[in-house]
Amino acid sequence: MRQPVPLDRCTRLLNHGPTVLVSAEHAGRRNVMAAAWSMPLDFTPPKVSVVLDKQTFTRTLVEASGHFVLAVPTAAMAALTDRVGSVSGRDVDKFAALPASAEPGPATGAPLVDGCIAWLECRRIPEPHNEQAYDLFIGEVVAAWADDRVFRDGHWHFDGADASLRSLHHIAGGHFFAIGDEVKYTPLGEG
Amino acid sequence: MRQPVPLDRCTRLLNHGPTVLVSAEHAGRRNVMAAAWSMPLDFTPPKVSVVLDKQTFTRTLVEASGHFVLAVPTAAMAALTDRVGSVSGRDVDKFAALPASAEPGPATGAPLVDGCIAWLECRRIPEPHNEQAYDLFIGEVVAAWADDRVFRDGHWHFDGADASLRSLHHIAGGHFFAIGDEVKYTPLGEG
Numbered sequence: 001m002r003q004p005v006p007l008d009r010c011t012r013l014l015n016h017g018p019t020v021l022v023s024a025e026h027a028g029r030r031n032v033m034a035a036a037w038s039m040p041l042d043f044t045p046p047k048v049s050v051v052l053d054k055q056t057f058t059r060t061l062v063e064a065s066g067h068f069v070l071a072v073p074t075a076a077m078a079a080l081t082d083r084v085g086s087v088s089g090r091d092v093d094k095f096a097a098l099p100a101s102a103e104p105g106p107a108t109g110a111p112l113v114d115g116c117i118a119w120l121e122c123r124r125i126p127e128p129h130n131e132q133a134y135d136l137f138i139g140e141v142v143a144a145w146a147d148d149r150v151f152r153d154g155h156w157h158f159d160g161a162d163a164s165l166r167s168l169h170h171i172a173g174g175h176f177f178a179i180g181d182e183v184k185y186t187p188l189g190e191g
Numbered sequence: 192m193r194q195p196v197p198l199d200r201c202t203r204l205l206n207h208g209p210t211v212l213v214s215a216e217h218a219g220r221r222n223v224m225a226a227a228w229s230m231p232l233d234f235t236p237p238k239v240s241v242v243l244d245k246q247t248f249t250r251t252l253v254e255a256s257g258h259f260v261l262a263v264p265t266a267a268m269a270a271l272t273d274r275v276g277s278v279s280g281r282d283v284d285k286f287a288a289l290p291a292s293a294e295p296g297p298a299t300g301a302p303l304v305d306g307c308i309a310w311l312e313c314r315r316i317p318e319p320h321n322e323q324a325y326d327l328f329i330g331e332v333v334a335a336w337a338d339d340r341v342f343r344d345g346h347w348h349f350d351g352a353d354a355s356l357r358s359l360h361h362i363a364g365g366h367f368f369a370i371g372d373e374v375k376y377t378p379l380g381e382g
Contacts, residue, residue, distance in 0.1 A: 015227045016360035016368055017208010036206045039230045041242060041325050049240070049327070051232060078376040098379065130321065134232050134329070136240070156362055169207035169370060171347055174378065177207055179360060180371030185269040187365065188289065 002145045005118070009154040010144035011040035013072060013118040014048065016156070016179060018167035019081060020070045022050055023102065023111040024061035030111050031089030032100065033058045034081045036170040038070055046141040048122060053135055057089035066124045067108040068139060071116040075178045076164040080115075082174040107143035117147040117165055158182075193336045196309070200345040201335035202231035204263060204309040205239065207347070207370060209358035210272060211261045213241055214293065214302040215252035221302050222280030223291065224249045225272050227361040229261055237332040239313060244326055248280035257315045258299040259330060262307040266369045267355040271306075273365045298334035308338040308356055349373075 005013065014020070017039075023032040038050035048070060052059040062068045073081045084094055094100060095111075102111035105121040112119045122139030130136040150161045158166050159181055166178040196204065205211070208230075214223040229241035239261060243250040253259045264272045275285055285291060286302075293302035296312040303310045313330030321327040341352045349357050350372055357369040 012363050015362050017210075017227075017230075019208075036208075037230045037232065039208075039228045039240075039242070041228065041327065047325070049230075051230070075374050078374045079379045082376075083379040134238070136232065138325070154363070155366070156368070158368065166371060168374065171206050172203050172345070175346070176374040176376075177347070177349065178371040178374050180357065180369040183266045183269045183359065183367040183369050185273075185367075188270045188274040 001148055003148045005144040005146045005151065007046050007141060007144060008044065010046050010120055010141050011043060012154060013120060013144060013146060013151065014038065014040050014070070016167065017169060018072045018179070019170040019176065020050070021073050021081065021084065021113050021116065022052065022058050022068055022070060023113055024058050024065055024068045025110050026061045026065040029061065030095065031058045031061055032084050032094055032111065032113055034085030041138060047125070047138060048120060048141060049136055049138050051135050052137050062124055062137065065110070067110045068122050068124065069105055069108070069110045069112060070120045070122065071113050072118040072167050073116050074164060075166045075168060077115055078168055078176050081168055105143065112145070117150050117167065119145040192339055194339045196335040196337050196342070198237050198332060198335060199235065201237050201311055201332050202234060203345060204311060204335060204337060204342065205229065205231050205261070207358065208360060209263045209370070210361040210367070211241070212264050212272065212275065212304050212307065213243065213249050213259055213261060214304055215249050215256055215259045216301050217252045217256040220252065221286065222249045222252055223275050223285055223302065223304055225276030232329060238329060239311060239332060240327055240329050242326050243328050253315055253328065256301070258301045259313050259315065260296055260299070260301045260303060261311045261313065262304050263309040263358050264307050265355060266357045266359060268306055269359055269367050272359055296334065303336070308341050308358065310336045
């Protein structure tokens with residue numbers, strides 16, 4: 001079930017490097033794409049960055065609306081994540097054409113894609129040089145949400161949950177890894 | 192064994208979001224830190240980005256030398272990765288104080304930390320506004336390397352290799368996940 005995540009913990013939703021869905025809405029049109037290139041940028045206020053190619057319709061909607069959502073899809077959503085990264089929303093309403101649904105984010109109105117395990121609602125911080133030179137967009141996170149089956153008390157709990165709920169990590173050409181188990185180790189001392 | 196990776200494939204070394212070690216050298220001093228916040232930025236020429244806090248000695252060395260290395264540590268290196276993220280190289284030579292060794296990168300002279308499974312040698316692209324406002328550094332990858340036990344023919348092959356060679360993905364407070372297995376799925380059709 002989707003629960004709010006305190007903003008001072010929200011970078012933890014992306015720290016482990018999952019592939020994300022980027023979604024946006026403007027004037028009644030909405031779209032979603034996949035992005036392997038995103039990362040947190042700051043804790044307070046929380047900021048994130050994501051690469052949005054100039055060809056993408058999602059970028060057009062982000063520029064027009066000033067908002068976007070980064071969401072973390074699951075292993076069960078691999079086919080959908082692959083597909084939304086391969087077709088353009090200029091030509092087709094992906095939400096209608098694909099088995100995808102979403103509801104407006106409470107903070108921004110941008111779409112929260114159903115079935116994901118985390119969502120960060122972001123306000124675009126305009127940085128024209130970065131956007132033109134690097135396709136790099138920066139946003140301040142204004143609300144964050146996570147599925148409490150796998151994220152509770154500020155931490156991911158993948159180990160005890162169904163494997164279909166693990167985050168996806170794209171390599172290339174539709175090949176994804178799922179996140180694995182927690183690594184146990186003995187911390188190094190001060191010596 | 193470390194093998195060269197063609198530059199047009201090198202972003203695949205970071206696409207799945209591993210935590211990286213950032214290393215640099217200048218005038219006989221070298222350092223290494225851990226960073227969960229890095230990502231590729233472009234394919235041709237390949238570029239990467241990484242967040243380097245103003246407090247870090249590594250940042251000082253990057254600014255002075257104009258070069259840095261992003262390397263992908265393994266599950267076997269969890270304690271080291273945790274530790275280099277917790278102490279400052281201003282006060283201690285981490286390579287001497289920790290069980291860490293490195294050799295100069297052939298392209299840049301920046302340290303390639305032993306035991307990692309991938310290394311990207313980068314030339315800093317100065318972006319003063321990003322560096323000051325966001326601690327965001329951008330580099331062009333000028334050489335890339337990977338351990339052929341887990342990265343061959345342009346692809347990661349974690350599934351058949353020892354679990355200790357899997358990449359690390361930091362959440363918070365020294366908690367890491369290892370990357371998991373490849374996700375099998377049936378691609379969606381055109382329908």
